[in-house]
Amino acid sequence: MTHQRGRRASRCPGCGLTPATCACDLLPRLRFATPVAIVQHPRERSKPTNTGRLFARIVEGTRVLDADPPFDPKPLEGGSIDWRLLFPRAGAPLLEPGMRPAAGRRLGLVVLDGSWRQCARMSRRLPGISELPFVQLPDGPPSFWTVRTQHLKQGRSTFEAALRALELLEGPDAAAPLRRAFALVTARFLYLKGTLRSPEVPAAWGV
Numbered sequence: 447m448t449h450q451r452g453r454r455a456s457r458c459p460g461c462g463l464t465p466a467t468c469a470c471d472l473l474p475r476l477r478f479a480t481p482v483a484i485v486q487h488p489r490e491r492s493k494p495t496n497t498g499r500l501f502a503r504i505v506e507g508t509r510v511l512d513a514d515p516p517f518d519p520k521p522l523e524g525g526s527i528d529w530r531l532l533f534p535r536a537g538a539p540l541l542e543p544g545m546r547p548a549a550g551r552r553l554g555l556v557v558l559d560g561s562w563r564q565c566a567r568m569s570r571r572l573p574g575i576s577e578l579p580f581v582q583l584p585d586g587p588p589s590f591w592t593v594r595t596q597h598l599k600q601g602r603s604t605f606e607a608a609l610r611a612l613e614l615l616e617g618p619d620a621a622a623p624l625r626r627a628f629a630l631v632t633a634r635f636l637y638l639k640g641t642l643r644s645p646e647v648p649a650a651w652g653v
Contacts, residue, residue, distance in 0.1 A: 457494040458470060460473075460503050461473065461500060461503065461631055462493075462494035462495055462496065462499070462500065462631075462635075463494075463631065463634050463635065463638070464638065467634045467637065467638060467645060469630055469631050469634055470503075472627075472630060473503065473504055473627050473630075473631075474504060474623050474624075474627055475504065475506055476504055476505050476506065476623055476624055477505070477506045477507065478505060478612055478616055478620070478621075479552075479616060480552075480553060480554065480555060480611075480612060480615050480616060481507065481509075481527050481552065481554035481555070482501070482505060482507075482508050482509070482554070482555050482556075482557060482608055482611075482612075483508070483509040483510075483511060483521070483522060483529070483554065483555070483556045483557070484498045484501065484502060484508060484509065484510045484511065484556075484557050484558075484559050484604065484608070485511045485513050485517075485556060485557070485558050485559060485568060485572065485575060486498055486499075486510055486511065486512060486513060486559040486560070487513050487558075487559060487560030487561075487564040487565070487568065488512065488513060488514045489560065489564070490559050490560050490564075491512075495593050495594055495635065496559070496604075497559075497591070497603040497604045497605035497606070497628075498510065498557070498559035498604040498605065500605055500628075500631060501604065501605045501608050501609075504624065504627055505608075505624070509521055513560075513568055513572060517572045517573060517574070517575070519572070519573055519574020519575065520574075522556065522574055522575075522578075523574065526550070526551050526552055527547075527551060527552050527553075527554040528547035528548045528551040528552065528553055528554060529554045529555070529556050529578055530553065530554070530555055530556065530578060530579050530580070530581045531556045531558075531569065531575060531578040531579065531580050531581070532555050532556065532557050532558075532580075532581055532582070532583070532607055532608075532611055533558060533565065533566075533569045533580055533582065534582040534583070535569065535580040535582070538580035538581055538582040539580075539581055539582070540581070540582060540583070540584045541581040541582065541583055541584070541611055541614055541615070542584070542614065543614055543615065543617075545581070545615070553615070555581075555608065555611050556575065556578060557604055557607055557608045557611075558575075558604070559604040583602075583607065583610050583611065583614075584614075586610050589602055589603070589606055590629065590632055590651050591603045591605070591606055591628075591632050592636065592641065593632065593635040593636060593639065605628055606628070609621060609624055609625055609628060612624065613625075625653055626647075626653050629647045629651055629653040630647060632647075633645055633646060633647045633648065
């Protein structure tokens with residue numbers, strides 16, 4: 447199979463890869479103590495390279511909320527979860543190990559899914575989202591997700607942002623299977639693009 451044919455082939459609705467490179471049978475189903483909700487821009491819904499959908503495919507209990515107007519914030523209201531919006535707004539505190547939620551509640555993360563501009567707009571305009579307390583990620587290792595172009599140095603895919611947050615809150619060992627799964631899918635996407643000569647995860651990624 448040539449790379450050109452790989453780009454034209456149908457895509458798996460689970461992992462976004464072609465049938466010949468589909469990784470679904472190799473992906474784990476994982477559960478974490480920290481609830482995650484993904485607010486997805488409508489333009490991301492059908493993209494095979496959408497990593498928010500992939501994250502929800504792997505992590506049980508992930509809520510995927512459609513940002514189509516009128517946006518319904520009710521799934522994030524009330525209950526026992528103290529939701530924080532993971533977005534680098536100026537002055538937002540860093541997400542750190544041991545960050546405590548409001549008394550009697552669990553800390554939960556809302557992750558925006560879209561381009562940088564789309565996410566910035568959603569963070570300001572979506573009802574129930576713009577009012578959430580913001581947190582941002584500290585500097586971390588460079589991204590190996592080069593399937594889509596990042597225009598900002600600190601830019602990360604939706605999957606990577608959620609992964610990095612879980613590594614901070616629950617520890618790198620707990621999140622290691624999630625990082626390996628993301629590396630597996632990333633390597634296959636880069637192979638389809640012709641960026642990698644093999645669909646195997648490069649040793650240089652250290653995963």
